[in-house]
Amino acid sequence: MAIDLQGWMFWLPSFICFACSLILGHLYVKHRARSKVLAERLCRSRSALKRVRAQLRSRIERQKLTLRASNDVIFHWNAHSGLLRWSANGGRFFTAPPRPCNAWRLLQRCVDKRDRERVRHELQLFMAGGAAVWENEFTLKGRGKARVPVRVRGILVRDVSGKPLKMVGALSDMTDAHAAKEAARALARAARLATIGEITAGITHEVNQPLGAILNNAETGLFLLQRKRPSIGMLRTILEDIRNDDLRASQVVRRTRALLQTREMIREQVSLNKVLAEAVDLLWMQAKRRGIALTLSQGSIPSISGDSVHLQQVIINLIGNALDATEVDITGSKRVEVLSQYVDSSIRVSVRDTGCGIAPEQLEDIFESFHSGKVEGLGLGLSIARAIVKAHGGHIYAENNLHGPGATVSFELPVPVDASTTPFPSTLLVRQAAD
Ligand SMILES: Nc1ncnc2c1ncn2[C@@H]1O[C@H](COP(=O)(O)OP(=O)(O)OP(=O)(O)O)[C@@H](O)[C@H]1O
Ligand SMILES: [Mg+2]
The missing domain is CATH 1.20.5 (Single alpha-helices involved in coiled-coils or other helix-helix interfaces)
Known part of the structure; x- marks a missing residue:
């Protein structure tokens, strides 16, 4: 078969061109x-x-x-460079340079000198420890002579070995909070002054009694000395009596002075039963004058950590309110009972009266400031009492008596764990303060 070479020569390139174009x-x-x-x-x-x-x-x-x-200044601290950056509102708090700067140098420059060393020391301790949150309060040097109390809260990020990497946090202006605290303290003192006014009769009586006894004993001593051979034993007894009466009188003065003071809360071991007895002692004369039987029933209770003067203020106000409410009631027997008990790991102090009671819708409201149902009441007693009880980790409440007239206002304070494990039998010691 003859191959048509000329045909191939023509068709092959055309086919290749066609395939390529496809x-x-x-x-x-x-x-x-x-x-x-x-x-x-x-x-x-x-x-x-x-x-x-x-x-x-x-x-x-x-x-x-x-x-x-927000009033807060947000800051960011880099542990590697040591630089501290803060939000633009930082200028309102302190006279800091506008650019980031070394945190320790800033502390030296902006923190008030009374706080400086303490803050530096506490911050160094925190860095060396393993905690993640740093909280502190100190004063910053503001513009001019201004001082700005601040609270700082920062979260520290550490690497796996616990080495600080960075801290992010906020500075809060505490000026208003401090002013409110100061006002509350002044208010509490004003309420205490009012209480002192009410219980003056009781105080006068309490001081007068030992003074009278001292006078009697001194006169008897002088009479004995006129004898040829005065009995040394009797003279010793008389002098001991004089000393004891003097101590009693100065204790009353001390208690009254404590109520008059403006002071921070001082925590110490407090026997609430002792505080109750002192409060009842201060008020029994007032109760007697009003024809009200004031009784104290003390259960066996452990001591707690607290401020005895503040707690006494609470109890005096509760008894004062109960006396006021009972005086209104002219029918039936007039009684105010103060009771201390150990209940469910707490100490409960109740002041129960046979008075006019509290309208059910006001059982909560009476703890608000300036809520008073009395013509001359300030309406502060219970709100201050609530603040004090709260500061001791407890709570206060009022209820109308289920059986019989009147109301009961109680507060409960927690007992430390180690103390609450010891059993406390609730034996009652009853004291009558009406005759
Ligand atoms: N035991 C009670 N029985 C009836 N009402 C009570 C009792 N305790 C409190 N209240 C009511 O609660 C109100 C508020 O009491 P709170 O002690 O706060 O103020 P106050 O006694 O009026 O004034 P003050 O500030 O001088 O104590 C009282 O005015 C009274 O109406
Ligand atoms: Mg009151």
């Missing part, structure tokens, strides 16, 4: 489709990027607004 065409179509997809994707990611950017911007804006609205 392949190129296919590649072109495919590439266009892919670039279209890519372009679409690019568009989508661009708009996503725009969205994310807008979200980020509005989030930053929100954070800025929050910072402006």
Whole structure:
């Protein structure tokens, strides 16, 4: 068979050209489709990027607004560089340079010199320890002669070996909180002064009694000395009596002075039964004058950590309220009972009266400041009592008596765990203070 070479020579290149154009065409179509997809994707990611950017911007804006609205200064400390950065409102608190600076140098420059060493020492201890949260209170040097009390709370991030990496935290201005605390203290003192006024009769009686006894004993002593051979034994007894009466009188003066003082809460071991007895001693004369039987029933209770003067203020106010409520009631017997008990790991002190009772809708309201049902009442006694009881970790409440007239106002204070494990039998010691 003869091969038509001329035909091949013609057809082969044409076929190759045709095949190449097919392949190129296919590649072109495919590439266009892919670039279209890519372009679409690019568009989508661009708009996503725009969205994310807008979200980020509005989030930053929100954070800025929050910072402006809040009084707190936010700070960030880098342990590696030692630099401290803070939010723009830092200038309101202290005279700090506008740029980040070394934290220790800033502490030296901005913290009041009375607090400086303490803060430095406590911060160094914290860094060396393993804790994550640092809390402290100190005073910053403000503009001019101003002093700004602040509270700092920072979270420290450490590496696996416990080495500090960075701290993020906030400084809060405590000026208002301090002023409120000061006002509350002044208010409590005013209430104590009012209480003193009410119990003056009792105090006078309490001081008068030992003074009278001292006079009697002194006169008897002088009479004995007129004898040729005065009995040394009798003279000793007389002198011991004089000493005891003098101690009693000065104790009353001490208690009254303590009530008059403006002071911070001082925690010590307190026997609540002793505090109750002293409060009843101060008020029994007033109760007697009003024809009210004031009784004290003391259960066997453990001592607690607290401030005896503040707790006495609470009890005096509860008894004072009970006496006021009972005086209103003219029918039936007038009684106010003070009771201490050990109940469910707590000490409960109740003041129960046979008075007019409390309207059910006011059982909570009477603990609010300036809520008074009396013509001359300040309406502060119970709100101060609630604050004091709360500061001792307890709570106070009022209820109307289920059986019989009147109301009972009680407060409960927690007992330390080690003390509460010891059993306390509830034997009652009853003291009558009406005759
Ligand atoms: N045992 C009670 N029985 C009836 N009402 C009571 C009793 N205890 C308190 N209240 C009511 O609660 C009110 C508030 O008492 P609170 O001790 O706070 O103020 P106050 O006695 O009016 O004034 P002060 O500040 O001088 O103590 C009283 O005015 C009284 O109306
Ligand atoms: Mg009162």
